[in-house]
Amino acid sequence: MPRITGETLEQHRASLRQRVFEAFADLMGERSFDAITMAAIAQRADLGRTAIYHHFRDKEAVMVAFASHETERYLDQLRAALAGAEEPDEQLRVYLRHQLAAGEQFHMGLGAQVYGHLSREARLAIREHVVAVEDVLRGILTAGRAAGVFTIDDLDGTMSLIHACLSPRHLPPRTIETFVLRAVGAAG
CATH class of the missing domain: 1.10.357.10 (Tetracycline Repressor, domain 2)
Incomplete structure (x- = not known):
């Protein structure tokens, strides 16, 4: 079972989205959009490779x-x-x-x-x-x-x-x- 961060599920989701956005911005600073993968975003955001798909389809x-x-x-x-x-x-x-x-x-x-x-x-x-x-x-x-x-x-x-x-x-x-x-x- 994944660990929930924050006091509420809403806070958890907001924190997770923020981590994904920060990871995405960092990756965009390093490489082109077409070279970024969902696995790279998940890894940089400290998420499981498949967990990111629960929040973003691609x-x-x-x-x-x-x-x-x-x-x-x-x-x-x-x-x-x-x-x-x-x-x-x-x-x-x-x-x-x-x-x-x-x-x-x-x-x-x-x-x-x-x-x-x-x-x-x-x-x-x-x-x-x-x-x-x-x-x-x-x-x-x-x-x-x-x-x-x-x-x-x-x-x-x-x-x-x-x-x-x-x-x-x-x-x-x-x-x-x-x-x-x-x-x-x-x-x-």
């Missing part, structure tokens, strides 16, 4: 659950950071700073090299999480445009361009922040 399910978990953590931190910002330009600054500072922690480069190995269903599930983050930016830009703080003709295009500006990690954050704020018509 590594794609691990990936989707991991993406969901990380997005929720990220959104919680982003919303907390935005809580003190009242004006749209201030909110955009906070959003940009948070994306730049926390981006390395949360985004492991789960791009085309991973998505090509996932089913359409898994790609759509992960996309839902990306949309949740985009919705925060959409709200900031919409409020700023309504208040006359931002000059934005194409909201979706502006969002794409802002996120593209957040990609070059070699630029100083202040340079990116100033550029984006000027691009939307706010004082940099």
Whole structure:
């Protein structure tokens, strides 16, 4: 009989999922998605080789659950950071700073090299999480445009361009922040 950790079955499952997510993240840092096996995840998470299948049907399910978990953590931190910002330009600054500072922690480069190995269903599930983050930016830009703080003709295009500006990690954050704020018509 497997040993239950935690005071309740719910705590046990949460602890086990956290161990699996940590193991998965570690393995993604070491090798490509296609080189990761469920046995490797289980071993790294200190689970029996077959026990992991009681919680995840395959590594794609691990990936989707991991993406969901990380997005929720990220959104919680982003919303907390935005809580003190009242004006749209201030909110955009906070959003940009948070994306730049926390981006390395949360985004492991789960791009085309991973998505090509996932089913359409898994790609759509992960996309839902990306949309949740985009919705925060959409709200900031919409409020700023309504208040006359931002000059934005194409909201979706502006969002794409802002996120593209957040990609070059070699630029100083202040340079990116100033550029984006000027691009939307706010004082940099």
